[in-house]
Amino acid sequence: MRPDQGMKKLFGHILLTAFILLNAGSIYPQSKLDSLKYSYKHSKSDEEKIITTIEIGKEYIYSDFNIDSSLFYSTKSLELNKEVNNKFWESRILMNIGTALIYKQELDSSLFYLQNALNIASELDSIKLKTELFNLIGVSYYYKGEFEKTLENWEEELKLNKAIGNKEYIAQNYNNLGIVLKNMDRYEDAIFYYQEALKIEEELNDSANIARALNNIGNIYFHNRNNYIHALQYYQKALKISSALGEKENEAILLNNIGLIYDNQKKFSDALINFKKALEIFIVLRKDDKIAETHNFLGVLYAKMGNFRLASEYIQKSYSFYTTAGATPRIAETLRDQGDIYLEWGKYEEALHSYFKSYEISLELGRKSDIADLYKKISETYTKLNNYKKALEFHLQATKLNDSLFSEKVNRQIAEFQTLYETEKKDKAIALLNKDKALQDAQLKRQKLTIWFFTVGFGVISILLILIFRLFKQKQKANVILEQKNEEISLQRDHIFQQNKEITDSIEYASRIQTALLPPQELIEKEMTTRKLVIQR
DSSP: OTTTHHHHHHOOHHHSHHHHHHHHHSSSOOHHHHHHHHHHHOOOHHHHHHHHHHHHHHHHHHHSSOOHHHHHHHHHHHHHHHHHHHHHHHHHHHHHHHHHHHTTOOHHHEEEEEEHHHHHHHHOHHHHHHHHHHHHHHHHHHHTHHHHHHHHHHHHHHHHHHHTTHHHHHHHHHHHHHHHHTTTTOOOHHHHHHHHHHHHHHHHHEEEEEEEEHHHHHHHHHTTOHHHHHHHHHHHHHHHHHHHHTTTTHHHHHHHHHHHHHHHHHHHOOOOOOHHHHHHHHHHHHHHHHHHHHHHHHHHHHTTTTTTHHHHHHHHHHHHHHHTTTTTHHHHHHHHHHHHHHHTTTOHHHHHHHHHHHHHHHHHHHHHHHHHHHHHHHHHHHHHHTTTHHHHHHHHHHHHHHHHHHHHHHHHHHHHHHHHHHHHHHHHHHHHHHHHHHHHHHHHHHHHHHHHHHHHHHHHEEEEEHHHHHHHHHHHHHHHHHHHHHHHHHHHHHHHHHHHHHHHHHHHHHHHHHHEEEEEHHHHHHHHHHHHHHHHO
């Protein structure tokens, strides 16, 4: 038994990590149901009754899993809404019915109601309703073993949650996608989503979901890589967180996983202690599906310890529960485990009977890896019965199917690599286009700058030319004025010169007249000398 098989097909585990619990919250006290019932009895209108019965139907699902009561009130809601014809309420009611039917393992009916609810929600374009419904439809397909359709719906849910931008919902989506991818043997993809979930949950400091992510990563190390040491480390970290938070169901799940580690390490006493601790918690919590799961673990363990009678009893309890619940994939797994017990016990005919019943279910579900494993076990059983012809026949069938599975895996990896290559090529092309665009933008920017500088330069030069022209005109005008002034000055100078000349000529003329009237100089000097002598005497 693998550690993830205990959580692989059970609705309880998925709901713990699914989006719908975010809407439902924790376990509600009975007083809330009583309060809602009181409100229903005293409702004054059909609208109030519809709203109240919708809430009652939901509470019965998430409180004590009273599915019949939930269906009773949801059916009443549906009848009341026929008169009102409120499409939003109709979608909510159909969702409640679909959810209740998942718990009853009536999966085809569940899908019918959920798909109708989704159609209405799509018409209303209600993102919140659509996210819840994509989740629930994925859950239904998950338990039908139709993992491709599960993946398709949960991927649609993830797109919507990313559009909303709620990190808590996105982290839950990543966890769920990891679960379904693990069941599709796409382990590297699964661990990628688990790690993405863990990053967000650590960022949000969400201890409960950190524990779940650690548990999921531990499952990958155990199931795919057979790395018991790392798996145990992750489980123990998760167990410590869940115990501190008082999350008893998660604590019990982790105790089972740790028990499976010890089982594979052949530490049977340690495994038994952990399984029994988990069983005690599940019994207190009244988790019938988890009780059946732990019974299965104990059955396989007791067979390894050689207590085949007790092993058979526990496996039978598990098988009875899954048959009643209609959990087809788990029935196939339990029958295979029952065959293993009979094989070890030496009851070869009983072993073949269990293996073939498991084979028929696995064939119907299309679970090729399980069919290949069953071929091998049937071959071993025929060998024990000394029917070597049959043993060889099933051995060859196992080899052929394993080769086919290997080819499919290789082809899938090639397809994934091709997709990766195409994506990278596309990314490079986009990067090149972005680079060209960046160059074009830079060139355009340079052109704009050049035009700007040219415009500014032309403007500056124009202004300078205008200023120079104005200065030239001013200087030219000044020169004209200066020439006029010079002309005036020249004329004045000539006039003054003429006047001066005339004055000079007059003076000279007068001088000549005076000179003509006065006696000669010699006579005057002689006369002056004579007068001086007379005076001296």
